[in-house]
Amino acid sequence: MHRLKTNSKVIGMKQTLKALENQDVKVLYVAKDAQSKVTIKAIELAKSQQIPVVYINTMVELGSVCDVEVKTATAALIK
Incomplete structure (x- = not known):
């Protein structure tokens, strides 16, 4: 999880989906309390x-x- 502070990343649903569609994602982080x-x-x-896919407790x-x-x-x- 500490890699989110130092490595290249995207934040938010729209940017995450775009990165996934472009196959640029190494690890996905999802908040457990977000709506499924x-x-x-x-x-x-x-x-x-x-x-x-790594689950984090809260948004x-x-x-x-x-x-x-x-x-x-x-x-x-992201890669």
């Missing part, structure tokens, strides 16, 4: 590309780990 209807597409894309925690002051449902390390 929001995150399901990203999770399915990641699994179909055999990308590891607040995921935003904090990414050094942003807003809640976020997803983030991803």
Whole structure:
């Protein structure tokens, strides 16, 4: 999880989906308390590309780990 602070990343659902569609993602991070209807597409894309999915407890925690002051449902390390 510390890699989110130092490595190249995208934050938020739109950017994460775009990176997944371009096959630029190394690891997907998903907040457990995010609505599944929001995150399901990203999770399915990641699994179909055999990308590891890491679950973070809350959207607040995921935003904090990414050094942003807003809640976020997803983030991803990019290649």
